Amino acid sequence: MKKRIVFIFKLFITLILIFxxxxxxxxxxxxxxxxxxxxxxxxxxxxxxLRLDIVSACYILVVPxxxxxxxxxxxxxxxxKVLISYYVLxxxxxxxxxxxxxIIYFFWGAKLDxxxxxxxFSRNAETD
Numbered sequence: 001m002k003k004r005i006v007f008i009f010k011l012f013i014t015l016i017l018i019f020x021x022x023x024x025x026x027x028x029x030x031x032x033x034x035x036x037x038x039x040x041x042x043x044x045x046x047x048x049x050l051r052l053d054i055v056s057a058c059y060i061l062v063v064p065x066x067x068x069x070x071x072x073x074x075x076x077x078x079x080x081k082v083l084i085s086y087y088v089l090x091x092x093x094x095x096x097x098x099x100x101x102x103i104i105y106f107f108w109g110a111k112l113d114x115x116x117x118x119x120x121f122s123r124n125a126e127t128d
Contacts, residue, residue, distance in 0.1 A: 004068050008061060015057035016050075022098050023049055030105050060090055 027042055063086055071077040 008065060008068070011064065012057050012061060015060060016053055018094070019049075019053040019056065020046060022094075026098075026102055026105070029102050 023046055027045070064083055067079065067082050067086070071079045
């Protein structure tokens with residue numbers, strides 16, 4: 001039991017580190033859009049994004065936690081196979097989202113979620 005809790009905690013720390021590295025790579029790739037921004041602003045964006053990173057990591061960890069809990073009740077539960085499959089799927093989804101975000105920002109100068117919200121606001125303004 002203790003090993004599994006330590007494993008979940010290590011996975012949580014790993015996910016946070018992955019998210020921080022993704023933010024740093026995003027800022028480096030799109031440095032041209034933030035030309036002249038002070039270094040403190042870049043560090044502040046990492047700090048302010050930490051709360052969202054923690055929440056995202058917790059959402060990702062829900063499935064492994066539930067699978068580990070269920071494995072206590074079954075002696076021949078294929079825990080390793082299930083978790084590895086989930087980790088591969090989660091890694092692919094995270095990588096696709098990250099790459100999409102970097103590429104879209106590089107060309108359009110705005111993240112996809114901002115563009116979608118601006119589109120909604122412009123549609124609402126047109127109908128009013």
